Amino acid sequence: MQKKTKGMILKERNIGENDRILTVLTADRGLIEVCARRSRSPKSPLTGATQVLCYSEFCLFQGKSYETVDSAEIIESFYDLRLDVVKLSLAGYFVQLCAFLSPTEENCAEVLRLLLNTCYFLEKETYSIAHLKPVFELRILSLSGFMPNVVACDRCAAYESDEMVFLPLYGRLMCKECYELSEYASPDTMCVHLHPAVLAAVRHIVFSPFEKLFSFQIPATCRRQLYDLAEVYTQMHTETELKSWTIFNTLFDRGNI
Ligand SMILES: [Zn+2]
Structure with a gap:
C-alpha cells in the first residue's frame, strides 16, 4: 500500500550500488528513514526531490527492510x-540539530515548521544570521525537552531585579541576591549576567506563539550576548559540538553581529 507524506531531508547515506537512505523530518511521524532506490544515477527521476535541504512530498511503500520512495x-x-557558503553551512547546522534532537514516530510539526520558516528567512534575508541562529537554537531546545526556566528567579520568584543571572548548565534564572546566597555561587559555575533586553528576548523566543517568534527587536549592543548565550546553551544541552557548527563557525565572522 502506498502512502503520501511531506518532509524535509536532513541526511543521506549511500547503500548498495546505487541507492541512498534518506533521513526525513515529517510533521506527524518525526524522523523517518526511507530508501531512494537507484537515486544516485543522474538519470533517476528521484534525484532532484531527494537532495538534503529539500522539502518534498513523497509517495512511499513498505519494502522488505525500509520504506521506499516510489x-x-x-x-x-x-x-x-x-x-552562499555561509548560509548553506548555517542551514546545514540547523538540519543537523533537528536530526540530533528530533524523535522518531512522534509528532514534530512544530520543529518542522521552525526549520522551514528559519530556512526561508535565511534564504530571503528577511532577518540577519545574528537574529535567526539564537532564535532557532533556543526554540528547538525548548521544543525538545530543554526549555530553560526563565519565567522568574528560581528562588524568590522575582520577575525582574537590578541584575538577573542565568545559569546555562542548569537552565535556571536567579536574581543576583539569590544567586550569591545559593549553592551555585562559585567561580567554577558558568553564569551570565543578563542585560534586561537579552532576558526579554530569551523569554520571547521561549514562550511566544509561533506567529510572533521572529518579530522582536533587540538593541545592537545586546545581540552578541544573546548569540553567545544561545550557542553555549545549545552546546551544553546537546553535549556535543556538531561538525556543521564547526564549519559554520570558521566561515562566519562574529564581528558582524
Ligand atoms: Zn531571587
Missing part, C-alpha cells in the same frame, strides 16, 4: 541557500 516532488528546494 516518487517524490519538490515543494521547496531552498535553491538560493546553496549559492
Whole structure:
C-alpha cells in the first residue's frame, strides 16, 4: 500500500550500488528513514526531490527492510541557500540539530515548521544570521525537552531585579541576591549576567506563539550576548559540538553581529 507524506531531508547515506537512505523530518511521524532506490544515477527521476535541504512530498511503500520512495516532488528546494557558503553551512547546522534532537514516530510539526520558516528567512534575508541562529537554537531546545526556566528567579520568584543571572548548565534564572546566597555561587559555575533586553528576548523566543517568534527587536549592543548565550546553551544541552557548527563557525565572522 502506498502512502503520501511531506518532509524535509536532513541526511543521506549511500547503500548498495546505487541507492541512498534518506533521513526525513515529517510533521506527524518525526524522523523517518526511507530508501531512494537507484537515486544516485543522474538519470533517476528521484534525484532532484531527494537532495538534503529539500522539502518534498513523497509517495512511499513498505519494502522488505525500509520504506521506499516510489516518487517524490519538490515543494521547496531552498535553491538560493546553496549559492552562499555561509548560509548553506548555517542551514546545514540547523538540519543537523533537528536530526540530533528530533524523535522518531512522534509528532514534530512544530520543529518542522521552525526549520522551514528559519530556512526561508535565511534564504530571503528577511532577518540577519545574528537574529535567526539564537532564535532557532533556543526554540528547538525548548521544543525538545530543554526549555530553560526563565519565567522568574528560581528562588524568590522575582520577575525582574537590578541584575538577573542565568545559569546555562542548569537552565535556571536567579536574581543576583539569590544567586550569591545559593549553592551555585562559585567561580567554577558558568553564569551570565543578563542585560534586561537579552532576558526579554530569551523569554520571547521561549514562550511566544509561533506567529510572533521572529518579530522582536533587540538593541545592537545586546545581540552578541544573546548569540553567545544561545550557542553555549545549545552546546551544553546537546553535549556535543556538531561538525556543521564547526564549519559554520570558521566561515562566519562574529564581528558582524
Ligand atoms: Zn531571587
